[in-house]
Amino acid sequence: MTVRRVSDRVYCLSYDDKDLDLFESLWPLPLGVSYNSYVIFGDEKIILLDTVSQRFSERFIEDLKGLVDLKSINFLVSHHLEHDHSGSITAFLREAVNCKILCSPFAVNLHKVFFNLSEGIVTAVNDGMSMDIGGDILTFYLTPWLHWPDTMMSFLNFEGVLFSCDAFGSFGALNGKLFDDEIDLEIYLDEAKRYFSNIVAGYREHVIKAVEKLSSLGLNFKIIAPSHGPIYKFNPRLIVDKYVSWSKPEFEVKVVMIYGSMYGYTRILVEAICGGIESTGVKVALFDASRVNVSFILKEVLDAPVLVFGTPTYDANVFPNILNVLNFIEVKKLGVGRYASIFGCYGWGPSAYPILMGKLKNMGFNVVEPFLTVRGLPSSYDLDNAKKFGVKMGELALKFKK
């Protein structure tokens, strides 16, 4: 837990969750995750910006009481109703008896269905609406789909603090640190990329829209204060630029190879194909879909121009763990604009390959033929072909060199 001053009027209460195994019951957290809540002390109004996960409710309320009399808090701004931010609302309102909630129009009903809060206590704000808090102005911007349709951001005008909620966030507990100049940025930017590919990627056109909207308003933001991960005070532009580059995306020259192999035959092809790709000077991100969580695969797929899928035939279909990865790539809309090809060893029949080809085409991939498919144990002739197949994939990735 960390309670620290962010600027003259703003404090952050940040909680490291190192015990949660899977964020959203999907994404591993080897480095944990943080939940950040903020308090703004205006001369006339005191505002709480989001709460934290219910897992930290008790501690959060105690820490908040150490900072401010809960009865003196005028408004809770609910930027987003997912429970990692709203999970302590009920505990908070039990004591903050004079507090009203401000949220996006979409979120009004979510307060009702999740927390049984009536419109008497919950009020919608309009896009661009401002509130004079005494000594500074807090302005609300609707930024839907970052990452639910309810999501909004707030901007503290004179201090230049953008409270961005999920946007510009990152996995990774903060371990007592808070600001971008106190941490190993390389680690957190890597976790921010994984967070982006897992949570935000499916809505990346909305990242561009939100950044364009905030830029067109000429907001002079000096501090980016997200609800997960470090606060960017030293270099606030850095995380915004990263999010924009991941949203476009700007491809790296690399090939992502994702395979499943029951008895090691498809795996034999993997090694030969990798050799071919690497002989072109292109790097390979290699994943055994049965042994690596899709969270880490999506992070590499995000900026990869070429993907290669290896599968045997399983139940006359594609190998199930490859289907699982494909499902996530489809949901996160990471097929369009990329090339994909197929390889694998099959035993009694090659029916996996037309099925996989159809799925890749439906997902928007440019499918590269011919595929490399082998019946049974690959021969030295097959391995030679596998190397040539790898060279072709590497040369394809090289076309994206700038």
Ligand code: FEO
């Ligand atoms: Fe951090 Fe969409 O919740």
